[in-house]
Amino acid sequence: MIPDINLLPNIEKGQSSSKLLYGVVGIIALLLLSLLVWQYFGARSELVTLTNEEQALQAQRDQVQSEYDELISGNKGSLEESVAFVERVSYPVSPLIDETQNLLPENTYLRNYSFDEKSATISVDFETLSDVSTYVSRLENSAYFVDIQLGSVSNFDVNPITEDTAEEINFNEVPRYSVELTLFMNETYLASGGVQ
Structure with a gap:
């Protein structure tokens, strides 16, 4: 009888596939983490920009409101001024x-x-x-x-x-x-x- 001698080391297929699986999962996790960090910093810079725009718009709104208030208060004439104008312009x-x-x-x-x-x-x-x-x-x-x-x-x-009468131009x-x-x-x- 011939002896069955195997000199090659005994390698199990499950160990190499699990290492490969762990490597792929690690790479995906790093990619997701880097994506989340990139989105966080992008949203943070966008938040700063929008906050500055909001402050500028509020300042502009306040300025327009103050101009409007000045116009409203300036246009209101008193009864005495109205009577004086009517007496001055009586024709x-x-x-x-x-x-x-x-x-x-x-x-x-x-x-x-x-x-x-x-x-x-x-x-x-x-x-x-x-x-x-x-x-x-x-x-x-x-x-x-x-x-x-x-x-x-x-x-x-x-x-x-108009669009309906565009074809009927009357040159007379x-x-x-x-x-x-x-x-x-x-x-x-x-x-x-x-x-x-």
């Missing part, structure tokens, strides 16, 4: 409105008006620029006004083009002109009731 406005409307050329519309202490600002729509010059010359010849200033002239379409339509005028009043003429 009839109906003759002024009538005069501005009577001097308008045909197909011209008075859109808006506002009065100050010594002047009136009106917005008028005209068909042509020659109508603007005609109206300004009529106002200059009026006894109610000392000086006329032309503020702005802009044009607008009577029927503006001419845009109208919107004009803003400042009229400086003749206070003595107004005070006498329109009679010199």
